[in-house]
Amino acid sequence: MSSFDNTHITALTDLINKAVQDIIAEYASAGRAVPSLDTLESGLFQVPEETPARLTKAIQIVEAACAQLSCTVAPPGSVMINKSLEHEEPACLLVVTEARIADLLLDKPEGLPASELASRSGLDTRKLTRILRLLATKHCFKEVKPGVFANNRLSMKLLSSDTVSSIVCLLTDESLRASAYLNETLTDPSERDGGIPFIRATGYPFFDYHKTRQGLKKGERFPRAMVGWGDVTGKGLLAKVYPWTSQPANTTICDVGGGNGHVTMNLMKAHPHIKVVVQDQPQVIEMAQKFWAKEYPGAMEKERVQFIPFDFFKDAAVQGCDFYYIRSILRDWPDTESELILKNVRQAMKQGSRVIIHDTVLRDAVRTPESSSNASVHHDVAPEPLLPNYGVARVRTYELDMTMMNLLNSQMRTLPEFIELGKRCGLRFEKLYEVGETDLVEFSPI
Ligand SMILES: C[S@@+](CC[C@H](N)C(=O)[O-])C[C@H]1O[C@@H](n2cnc3c(N)ncnc32)[C@H](O)[C@@H]1O
Structure with missing residues (x-):
């Protein structure tokens, strides 16, 4: 690579530009514009079965190229700190999904103050505000006025009526808890807990945990989470x-x-x-x-x-x-x-x-x-x-x-x-x- 060769990033922007044109063209041939993040109705191309192959490929190129471009141009230390903090988002997703915040915001395009969401869900106002602000910064929910939040295209998937909310809970609850113990489990030569992080985290094998008092509700959620996974994939x-x-x-x-x-x-x-x-x-x-x-x-x-x-x-x-x-x-x-x-x-x-x-x-x-x-x-x-x-x-x-x-x-x-x-x-x-x-x-x- 010469000292002026920037093709490693211009090739990525070329891919993004071409893929975006493909996305626009696929929506246009269905008579629509590409929905914005504020679009609440579920609309076209929600599941792979109904998505044209060219659109699927273009979306993957946009996702992959945008991530590769950011990782390339941002200072590496900054990228690594961002990556290391990514677990905070799932922890917040679990709080809002179990508290049914998306349900409380249904049919409220003007949003609700976090104080009201907190009093209806039994959470602390200031803490819920901070959680929702983090999520809105990652494009799930929208802060419509300072401290006032509304649903958007992504948070609608957290509605209790949507099977995706169940798989979100499984991944942000049992799964996140277990992954916190991965390093400790791998580096313990005693093979305590059979080398399984989930057992170290909870004291139970995964499916046995679902039969315990504290795991019963999560066990009931599991089959619906599997349906949610199938619906999305x-x-x-x-x-x-x-x-x-x-x-x-x-x-x-x-x-x-x-x-x-x-x-x-x-x-x-x-x-x-x-x-x-x-x-x-x-x-x-x-x-x-x-x-x-x-x-x-x-x-x-x-x-x-x-x-x-x-x-x-x-x-x-x-x-x-x-x-x-x-x-x-x-x-x-x-x-x-x-x-x-x-x-x-x-x-x-x-x-x-x-x-x-x-x-x-x-x-x-x-x-x-x-x-x-x-x-x-x-x-x-x-x-x-x-x-x-x-x-x-x-x-x-x-x-x-x-x-x-x-x-x-x-x-x-x-x-x-x-x-x-x-x-x-x-x-x-x-x-x-x-x-x-x-x-x-x-x-x-x-
Ligand atoms: C993850 S589910 C997959 C079910 C189905 N193939 C699907 O894709 O939806 C695993 C299945 O394995 C079955 N299973 C587990 N142990 C089994 C065994 N010893 N003999 C027969 N089936 C078993 C379970 O009852 C369950 O239905």
Whole structure:
């Protein structure tokens, strides 16, 4: 780089300019202007399923390039202090979400004084003012007059009626608490608490904590938080990304650890020629049957769905299905347990069966020749000079990996880790498909 070469920043502003034009064009073709932060109605393009691919990509470029540009031009010491203080924002988000401040501000475009919000929520006026001012400075809520706050586009997601507020609480409560103990847990050679920061923080394993007196409410919030996560990350994309339409009639998909089977139910609604077998623990299978009877009685009447209880550590999956679909399971378990699950699936496969692991695949933060040349790997690589994994635009994937480490001592995996895990269980990697923020990793039997 010559002493006058500034292309490392001008290339970023070029990317931003082009992406902003793309964003404007996508909204224009839907007959709208791009909403401002003050726009309260939910409007267009709220979920990945409804967002055109060009818009998704442009938004990621803006997020990644703006962050990379700020980190490049600001003094490094200043950047590092800012990063180190970022935990204050989630702590404040938990306070306002549990206090339902967004609910109190609903239909009040002129806002309410913090004193009134405090008296209605039982919080201290001065402290709530400071909390709301910090959040407004980070663009969540708006300070309309000194000490008077109103909702904006971001704070509307904290309404108690919005599933996003539940995932915000999970991440800013249980998860933030555990991450405060990460260093202490990693550097303690005694492996006290099984090396799990959450246990050190609370005295309980994650799911046991939800059964304690102090954890009960958080346990009730957990399933809704999972729905919120799915709503934001595009659970409906599964039906569009994999070539389901080219599968023959009565193709059978076993939903391994499928919970109530809500994902394969959506898939069947989009592709009625497939059949589904839901497998999970006995008590969950009972719930699944009730769920399908209510939400999709036709599938039960026509015997398009079966429910078979099992323990995925001890029992083989149901024999001879065409697909074994494993969503959000392996991230919860270390390699030893994940191997047990996969081997029990492998045992049930016939020739021609496929395993589809639906999870998030971690990408490297460095450009490698394989990242753009492997024909089996269909994933989007960011344009230079951005990081190939879209940097900050996709950082929550890596943060979620930390969440798994802190809460459960489990992990997200890279593609080579998935391929290796598959190999140890008699499975050959076929293809990677991107499904919004998650991925499908397809395997066949070796
Ligand atoms: C994170 S949930 C994922 C559910 C579903 N696949 C989804 O994506 O919504 C994990 C699932 O694993 C199931 N599970 C946990 N231990 C199990 C076991 N030993 N045998 C079978 N299923 C189990 C749970 O009941 C739960 O439904």
